[in-house]
Amino acid sequence: MKYDFDIIITEIKGGKYNIIGTGSSRTVYDLNDGFAVKIARDIRGTLQNESERKAYQSHRSELLAEVVAVSEDNRCLVMPKAKRIKNLSVIYNYYNKRSIKSLFMHDKLIIGDIKNNGLSSKDLSRASNWGLIDNVPLIIDYGLTHSIYKRYYGPNKLFKRFKPIQYS
Numbered sequence: 001m002k003y004d005f006d007i008i009i010t011e012i013k014g015g016k017y018n019i020i021g022t023g024s025s026r027t028v029y030d031l032n033d034g035f036a037v038k039i040a041r042d043i044r045g046t047l048q049n050e051s052e053r054k055a056y057q058s059h060r061s062e063l064l065a066e067v068v069a070v071s072e073d074n075r076c077l078v079m080p081k082a083k084r085i086k087n088l089s090v091i092y093n094y095y096n097k098r099s100i101k102s103l104f105m106h107d108k109l110i111i112g113d114i115k116n117n118g119l120s121s122k123d124l125s126r127a128s129n130w131g132l133i134d135n136v137p138l139i140i141d142y143g144l145t146h147s148i149y150k151r152y153y154g155p156n157k158l159f160k161r162f163k164p165i166q167y168s
Contacts, residue, residue: 001035003078005071008037009167020081023141024153025162035068036081042162044152048143049077055117055142061109065131065138075165082131082140091130091137100125118145 011017012029020036021028025044029037040046049070056067069078085091088100097103104110104121114121123129123144131140144153152162 001068001078003037003069003076005076008076009039012039013167021084026143030081031078034081035078038077038079039167040075040165042164044148044162046074046165047148047152050074050143051117051119051145051148052077052143055113055119058116059109059113061107061113063103063107063110063139064113064142065133065140075167079140080133082133082138085127085130085132085137088125088127088130090132091127094137118147120144120146120149123149 008017008031017029017031017037019027020030025042025048026038026040029039031037038045038049038052040049053067053070053074056064065079065082067077067079070076091100091103092098095103095106097106100121104114104124113119114124119142124139124142129139129141130137132138133140152160
């Protein structure tokens with residue numbers, strides 16, 4: 001699918017799209033077509049978008065949500081729109097598991113994806129990183145790698161401000 005990210009940014013500024021989620025470095029907008037766009041607010045967001053793109057391109061597990069499109073500068077990333085999961089029991093019930101750990105141990109491919117891409121299994125164990133896409137629980141936020149965390153989120157950087165990206 002082809003997206004014109006300059007038009008998306010202009011339409012976001014014009015109020016066409018509603019915010020459906022926010023994180024430490026990205027804002028997620030509903031594109032009103034069954035997809036959502038993650039817009040980086042600073043360098044951490046571009047790195048997380050890039051990380052998600054790379055992880056999806058090399059993934060083997062079916063637990064990772066699809067990355068549909070990414071801008072060349074990694075400022076924008078498009079995924080299918082997901083319904084928020086507030087409780088891990090939704091995931092456990094769907095996959096008939098008692099914990100995220102048992103799900104990951106059952107799906108050995110996700111372990112490979114985590115190791116090969118430096119993803120944080122602890123981060124992927126939070127309900128907020130999962131969503132329902134076509135009623136299937138999938139990991140929708142998997143951009144925070146160990147190296148990004150260490151460089152931008154570690155204890156000494158918790159309250160550090162990063163230069164915001166200006167979208168023209």
